[in-house]
Amino acid sequence: MLDTLSPDVLLRQALGALFFPPLNGLLLLLAGLYWQRRAPAAGRLLLLLALFLSYLQATPWLAMRLNGALESSAPATLAQVRTTGAIVVLGGGQRPAPEYAANVPSGDSLARLRYGAHLARASGLPLLLTGGAPNGGEAEAVVMARVLQQDYGITARWVEAAAETTADNARLSAALLRGAKVGRITLVTQAWHMPRALVSFRAAGLQVVAAPTGYSRYDGIWLQHWLPSGRAMQEVYQAEREWLGLLYYHLRSLITGLTT
Known part of the structure; x- marks a missing residue:
């Protein structure tokens, strides 16, 4: 399969993984461990941020917020x-x-x-x-x-x-x-x-x-929406990917407009 995989696609996937869960939380965690010896206060802050980010990105609450903002189109009649x-x-x-x-x-x-x-x-x-x-x-x-x-x-x-x-x-x-x-x-x-x-x-x-x-929806009471799950992490990943893609499209249109 590698011989038919587009190098551009592979590069986009590798670069994009840096911004999305779980790798973005792990990179922040590594940064915290690195700085803990050199600047303990900053290192501890980064570790806390890494833990909080990893948790939040696995919650249905965040999945519904990020995807809900994207799901602006009503069902077609x-x-x-x-x-x-x-x-x-x-x-x-x-x-x-x-x-x-x-x-x-x-x-x-x-x-x-x-x-x-x-x-x-x-x-x-x-x-x-x-x-x-x-x-x-x-x-x-x-x-x-x-x-x-x-x-x-x-x-x-x-x-x-x-x-x-x-x-x-x-x-x-x-x-x-x-x-x-x-x-x-x-x-x-x-x-x-x-x-x-x-x-x-x-x-x-x-x-x-x-x-x-395929609208992002979850059943249950509000408390369940704060319990982390693999499904929620996947939906947060897809939403963050879409927001980054929209940002790229916006920047590309601005650059194209300036150059023309």
Whole structure:
């Protein structure tokens, strides 16, 4: 798989890991241990910050706050979907499944695919699946198309299997849709990913109806939202990644505007 892994993707993942849990807390902890002998007060402060950050980043409370601020798009209505010419479903990863002797969509991809199939059946619109193989192996869109046909009995009209980023998803999907004279789409992705996806697809010249799925929600009383969990850490990770991505898009647009 390493021979098909994009060096750019690997570099982005390695650099990005420095900012996200659990590595950001561990780096702060190491800094505290380093400074404890040279400046004990500063070292102790860094150690306390590392412990607090590691704990906070594993709580449902923070997961809901960070993701909730991203999940600004309301669920799409069927009337809105019917004003568009196609439903575009973004890939969100794939994984090997020995029990099926094949690759299957990741949890995020499967949630998007299921919602896309639901909207396609209700509206009669064609589906475009987009997603390459940024981590090597089989392309996400190919895996999604196979599962869509096998499990839902629906054949995707377009399968875009080269995109490695959200910007690629938008650019390559727009090129396919222009050939079919489709300029207005329904876009399906996780609610926390929708802000960045909207920026990319609108920049590619498409009118977009947002159809988010997979909102971050937790049951239970407020006290349970302060109990750390692996799921909460994963959702904090994804939210911090999205906020960093939005910051990058914003800075890039500012730089582009200044240079032009």
